[in-house]
Amino acid sequence: MRGGTDVHAPASDRVYSDNGIGQVSALVLSVRIWSVRAVSARRACARIVREEPVWFAVVCALSLIGIASGVPRLVVPGGARVAVGVAALLAYLLEATRPDERLLAVVGANRVLVRLVDAFLWLSPLLALLVVRAPQGALGAVLAIAGISFLPARRGPVAVRSSRAHSQWSRLLSLGATEWVAGLRRTPWVIAASMVAGVLGSAQPIVAIASLAVGTLSVTAYHWTPSEGWLLIHVGRRRARAYIWHKVGTSCGLLVLCLAPILVSAVVRSPSLAPVFGLSALACIHAHACGILCKYATYEEGAPLSPGGTLIWLLVSAMIALPPSSFMALYLLERRAEARLAPFCDPVPAVRKAIA
Amino acid sequence: MIDDQRRGTAPLCLTLDDLSVHLGERVVIRDCVQRFCAGAVHGVLGQNGAGKTTLFDAIFGLLAHSAGTITLDGRPLVAGDVAYLPSELRLYDGITGEELLLLFAMSGRISEAARQYAEALEVPLNALIETHSFGTRRKLALVAVSMLDRPVLLLDEPFEALDVVSRRVVRHILKAEAERGRIVIYSAHELEALPTFSDWISLLRDGRFIGEFPTQSIAELEALLTTDVDARLLAFRTR
Numbered sequence: 001m002r003g004g005t006d007v008h009a010p011a012s013d014r015v016y017s018d019n020g021i022g023q024v025s026a027l028v029l030s031v032r033i034w035s036v037r038a039v040s041a042r043r044a045c046a047r048i049v050r051e052e053p054v055w056f057a058v059v060c061a062l063s064l065i066g067i068a069s070g071v072p073r074l075v076v077p078g079g080a081r082v083a084v085g086v087a088a089l090l091a092y093l094l095e096a097t098r099p100d101e102r103l104l105a106v107v108g109a110n111r112v113l114v115r116l117v118d119a120f121l122w123l124s125p126l127l128a129l130l131v132v133r134a135p136q137g138a139l140g141a142v143l144a145i146a147g148i149s150f151l152p153a154r155r156g157p158v159a160v161r162s163s164r165a166h167s168q169w170s171r172l173l174s175l176g177a178t179e180w181v182a183g184l185r186r187t188p189w190v191i192a193a194s195m196v197a198g199v200l201g202s203a204q205p206i207v208a209i210a211s212l213a214v215g216t217l218s219v220t221a222y223h224w225t226p227s228e229g230w231l232l233i234h235v236g237r238r239r240a241r242a243y244i245w246h247k248v249g250t251s252c253g254l255l256v257l258c259l260a261p262i263l264v265s266a267v268v269r270s271p272s273l274a275p276v277f278g279l280s281a282l283a284c285i286h287a288h289a290c291g292i293l294c295k296y297a298t299y300e301e302g303a304p305l306s307p308g309g310t311l312i313w314l315l316v317s318a319m320i321a322l323p324p325s326s327f328m329a330l331y332l333l334e335r336r337a338e339a340r341l342a343p344f345c346d347p348v349p350a351v352r353k354a355i356a
Numbered sequence: 357m358i359d360d361q362r363r364g365t366a367p368l369c370l371t372l373d374d375l376s377v378h379l380g381e382r383v384v385i386r387d388c389v390q391r392f393c394a395g396a397v398h399g400v401l402g403q404n405g406a407g408k409t410t411l412f413d414a415i416f417g418l419l420a421h422s423a424g425t426i427t428l429d430g431r432p433l434v435a436g437d438v439a440y441l442p443s444e445l446r447l448y449d450g451i452t453g454e455e456l457l458l459l460f461a462m463s464g465r466i467s468e469a470a471r472q473y474a475e476a477l478e479v480p481l482n483a484l485i486e487t488h489s490f491g492t493r494r495k496l497a498l499v500a501v502s503m504l505d506r507p508v509l510l511l512d513e514p515f516e517a518l519d520v521v522s523r524r525v526v527r528h529i530l531k532a533e534a535e536r537g538r539i540v541i542y543s544a545h546e547l548e549a550l551p552t553f554s555d556w557i558s559l560l561r562d563g564r565f566i567g568e569f570p571t572q573s574i575a576e577l578e579a580l581l582t583t584d585v586d587a588r589l590l591a592f593r594t595r
Contacts, residue, residue: 182450
């Protein structure tokens with residue numbers, strides 16, 4: 001099934017294999033209906049038709065074409081179909097749990113950008129599978145997503161001040177991912193471009209690996225701001241080690257989410273190179289962790305990452321080929337970072353020491 | 357927490373007992389004895405270099421003290437007792453004021469009091485911090501720190517870079533926080549900021565408290581602070 005159009009396959013199969021646009025459109029429509037806060041799908045549809053008639057008409061047309069061409073294949077069981085179904089379900093769940101105003105708050109006031117990020121963010125797993133299954137339809141799917149994202153941008157979501165309390169989990173994530181929020185607002189394009197390029201170009205190992213590296217570098221650069229003052233560190237009310245690992249864990253987790261579509265599509269398309277891709281991704285995450293640790297190991301109030309810290313980061317990143325060295329580097333950096341940050345995190349030890 | 361303490365008979369007090377702080381070989385704070393009690397606004401007045409920031413850093417715990425003790429109601433000061441506004445601020449530029457306040461909100465919700473403070477101080481919560489002026493950043497940080505539900509509110513130069521209207525609002529905020537049962541201590545080097553609303557004013561000179569006074573006139577405080585300066589000025593004129 002891989003590789004797209006088979007000239008010997010029945011006509012309906014050929015149409016279906018190339019018709020990523022239809023499938024994605026159907027999914028986008030479903031997600032949009034789900035995201036509208038209405039008591040029923042019918043009312044949600046009515047609201048979309050009222051507010052975004054052009055968008056609704058275009059997506060419905062594309063979806064109908066996709067569904068019609070895919071009917072002959074619906075009864076055929078296959079791993080790719082199951083995977084697409086799982087991805088669609090995942091997109092449903094993610095969309096259902098995420099309020100629009102949160103994304104608007106993160107990305108900024110640009111509604112077009114909100115729509116684009118919204119679509120690509122939640123449809124990236126499906127997109128990755130689509131690339132694997134029908135590469136020639138993938139570019140069309142990307143363009144379709146971008147297109148249908150632009151259409152209703154005029155009537156995009158409006159920021160609403162939320163009066164409900166944020167959960168403790170949400171607060172912890174905010175504390176750990178503040179650099180991401182600030183960084184994505186300023187330069188979202190690098191990470192977005194590297195993700196799209198990595199997924200679309202995953203047939204070429206060098207493109208996939210380069211995309212992993214560029215994405216990692218750009219999000220690591222989010223941490224190189226001099227903004228984080230001890231006032232905010234102090235608010236965390238955590239010991240230095242807990243604070244540092246919370247930061248590292250949150251940021252690495254988000255990085256994994258960003259790199260996963262590239263990694264999955266590259267591994268599925270070139271299974272024989274799976275160890276290479278896996279090691280590359282591991283190197284990226286390791287380098288990212290080292291980058292954050294270097295920031296705190298050379299922490300000075302109000303100062304960005306020092307050139308010396310950057311050099312250390314590059315050196316330890318290169319050590320990934322030798323696992324004992326990399327573990328040692330992480331350990332040493334963490335110890336130095338903890339010592340550096342301790343005075344800003346918890347005033348008690350200094351006071352107790354002085355009293356003793 | 358604060359309300360519980362208020363229910364007690366005696367007010368909560370922060371006590372400095374023979375406190376000394378060294379910066380390298382230099383003694384910056386020497387044998388300080390002072391008591392700050394809840395329910396009142398305490399101003400610490402001193403010239404540049406008198407040791408105000410060093411004292412505040414020592415109270416907070418950023419600097420270890422070489423001698424003496426810092427106690428809160430008879431026990432050593434512990435983490436989470438002090439909400440400290442430092443004189444130098446570093447905040448994330450890429451987040452909004454509301455997001456910053458959410459980082460400070462332990463309950464996950466911005467308190468109504470904080471919203472009122474921000475509104476009174478004319479801090480735009482929906483704008484990115486990078487668009488704020490220096491004074492607005494300080495006002496935002498003051499609102500954020502006041503949200504921390506800790507018994508000691510320690511503010512280093514809270515009136516710096518504020519306009520006349522904002523100073524007036526900040527005075528009311530400090531009063532309100534003191535009435536909630538907090539120990540409110542702030543530092544200043546401008547006499548005009550102090551006497552009109554502080555319950556107690558402590559004068560700090562060369563790392564020592566030279567006295568604590570209830571509300572005084574500006575002229576009296578100025579006379580207390582400038583006794584040495586007058587002699588130097590006289591020498592300057594006769595040169």
